[in-house]
Amino acid sequence: MNERQRARRPGGRSARVGAEVHQAVTDLISERGYGNFTIGEVAARAGVADSSIYRRWGSLETLLTDVALTRLNARSPMPDTGSLSGDLRTYAANVAREITGPDGLALVRLAVALSSNGQQGLQARDDLLAERARQLQSMLDRASERGEHAPDALGVLDHIMAPMYIRVLFGMELTPDYVDGLVDRML
Amino acid sequence: MNERQRARRPGGRSARVGAEVHQAVTDLISERGYGNFTIGEVAARAGVADSSIYRRWGSLETLLTDVALTRLNARSPMPDTGSLSGDLRTYAANVAREITGPDGLALVRLAVALSSNGQQGLQARDDLLAERARQLQSMLDRASERGEHAPDALGVLDHIMAPMYIRVLFGMELTPDYVDGLVDRML
Incomplete structure (x- = not known):
């Protein structure tokens, strides 16, 4: 199973990563305000690799939206x-x-x-x-x-x-x- | 003439400092957003001493207001x-x-x-x-x-x-x- 297939499996790892990344973003916005954190910091907070975020969302703006x-x-x-x-x-x-x-x-x-x-x-x-x-x-x-x-x-x-x-x-x-x-x- | 008397003279150095500090704050808000600069940076941009800003406004919040x-x-x-x-x-x-x-x-x-x-x-x-x-x-x-x-x-x-x-x-x-x-x- 390649990365793309895993990403599409509902309720699996992909869903958990999505939820963790979303929560990390919400927390960082609350703590620091928008514009004061990077994709790297979101990734660290969510416990995922930067590359997972770039692959899925492409940019911080897309992720925030x-x-x-x-x-x-x-x-x-x-x-x-x-x-x-x-x-x-x-x-x-x-x-x-x-x-x-x-x-x-x-x-x-x-x-x-x-x-x-x-x-x-x-x-x-x-x-x-x-x-x-x-x-x-x-x-x-x-x-x-x-x-x-x-x-x-x-x-x-x-x-x-x-x-x-x-x-x-x-x-x-x-x-x-x-x-x-x-x-x-x-x- | 002490500092306080100078500060009260209308149209003199005090007024110029006030205008320069105000402009520096507006520029910094436009460029960086609020919360992303310090009194020291306002002072540097306005070409005045930090202490002039603290003496006159006391805090960044008061200055911004x-x-x-x-x-x-x-x-x-x-x-x-x-x-x-x-x-x-x-x-x-x-x-x-x-x-x-x-x-x-x-x-x-x-x-x-x-x-x-x-x-x-x-x-x-x-x-x-x-x-x-x-x-x-x-x-x-x-x-x-x-x-x-x-x-x-x-x-x-x-x-x-x-x-x-x-x-x-x-x-x-x-x-x-x-x-x-x-x-x-x-x-």
Whole structure:
């Protein structure tokens, strides 16, 4: 069995390496901020060879984007509750939980840091946003197909996501009432 | 004339040192990000002694906050146009110009970085926000005194400032129509 076949076997060594590398990245972002560590340091922390990381992700930017998307999708999957109101409320509550949790600030800092890290960083940020925007748009499309009047994805970004992100960055509390209030105003 | 008297003379050596130190900080934030330089490096870049910086600002956090507030106040003073609509439009346009300008991302990164830089960073961030919030509240109070129905300062933060900041962080354009649209929706 060659390296590529091993890498594809689900749940085996490849999955463990993936999980360990992801955790190492999240820890390093929390401790030092993005831009202050190398692939070599990720590898050392995860207990894998540098070459394993280069082979699988190619660059630190690709790895960071993969980490961010995987965590977002695992913890804040796009809800499908059967109503726009239920979907937006669940989505907003998930995002609030995510960005106020232990890794939340690290994720926000990642998005900020990617924006100021040259062409590769910008590409990684755009890929991350495009995938998340696509998921959000699917949720809104389902509402339109049910005959509900759905806002556009940018409206959700501007008036639900943005206030939550900025309040977290500025150290203000996100109460459930506040988060629900943002959704109510939008609906 | 002792050091303290010299430091107080307006427009003299003290003012020049202040301007050079401020510029050095802005440049270093742009180049390296916050947290990746020391007072010694600021001093070297500005061509002044470390001790001049410690005597005047005491800590890197205090210096960074001073830089951020000075720049914001110089470039985006709170407007007083005689109407709430005029004030909010001018304020939003000023903020948009500031955060899309050459130092804009550095300022946003400063706010983000202060949030994740321990107790001194949090204090510096809170001081910066409190002063800016006080200025915004004065503008809204003037509208109330004229009998206009003014939003609260947090509403302005959530629905005018936050969308602009997040769009800049996410690499989206801020057109004048978009910025005016945010103000229209609020009014």
